[in-house]
Amino acid sequence: MNVFLWIAQAILAAMFAMSGLEKLVRPKDKLAGKYPWTQTFSQTAVRSIGVMELLGTIGLIVPAATGIAPVLTPIAATGLAIMMILAGALHIRRKEPSGLMTTAVLLVLCALVAWGRFGLYGW
Template identity: 70%
Template structure:
């Protein structure tokens, strides 16, 4: 189970790092064709979301891998789960069911990591 948790952590970290880097570095106008929800938010807010996702991705791997403050790994997973709840709320408001479904999958994976790392497979 520990290995499976590491695999899920790596997949989540890769997805959130990619999305976070894109949102944190690209202008809002360039993101709009692929992420239409950015129209509803200011450019600094979109950048903030990107930074949060990037930090969450780092938090999923680095503390556990280095052994320095490993409790930050399930905390990062919890934070990313909360981020997905907020993202799903935005997609519900915009009537984008495919976005809600994608957020639900990421939410479930983040909750699984948080449960495993806070609970029976803690570091």
Template identity: 65%
Template structure:
């Protein structure tokens, strides 16, 4: 199970790092074509979400890999799960069912990491 959790942590770190970097570095006008929710969201919120995703991606791997405050790994997973639950609620409110499957999978995977690292497979 420990190996599975590491694989999931790595996968989530890559996904959230790529998404976060995109939201932080690309112009808002470019993001509106790819993400409909960006049209009605303040640019500062879009950038903030990107920063949270980047920090979450780092938190999924670095503390556990270095052994320095490894409790930050399940904390990061919990934060990302909360972020995905919020994203799912937003997609439901905006009646955007196409955004739900990926959001739900990321939510479940982040919750799995949080459960595993806070619980039986923690440090």
């Protein structure tokens, strides 16, 4: 189970790092094609979401890998799961079913990592 959790953490970290960096460095008008919801958010809000995704990425890997404050890993997974719940609600409200599937998969992975790292396979 520990190996599965590490694989899930790596997948989540890669996904959130790519998404967060993109939201952080690209202008809002360039993101609208890939992320239609950005049209209704300010540039500051989009960048703030990107920063939270990057912080969550760091929290998924660094504490668990170093053994320094490893309780931060399930907390980061829980925070990212909450973000995915909010993102899912946004996609439902905007009637964007295409974004809902990715959000649901990420939510499930975040919840599994949080559950696994808070439980028996935590530190």
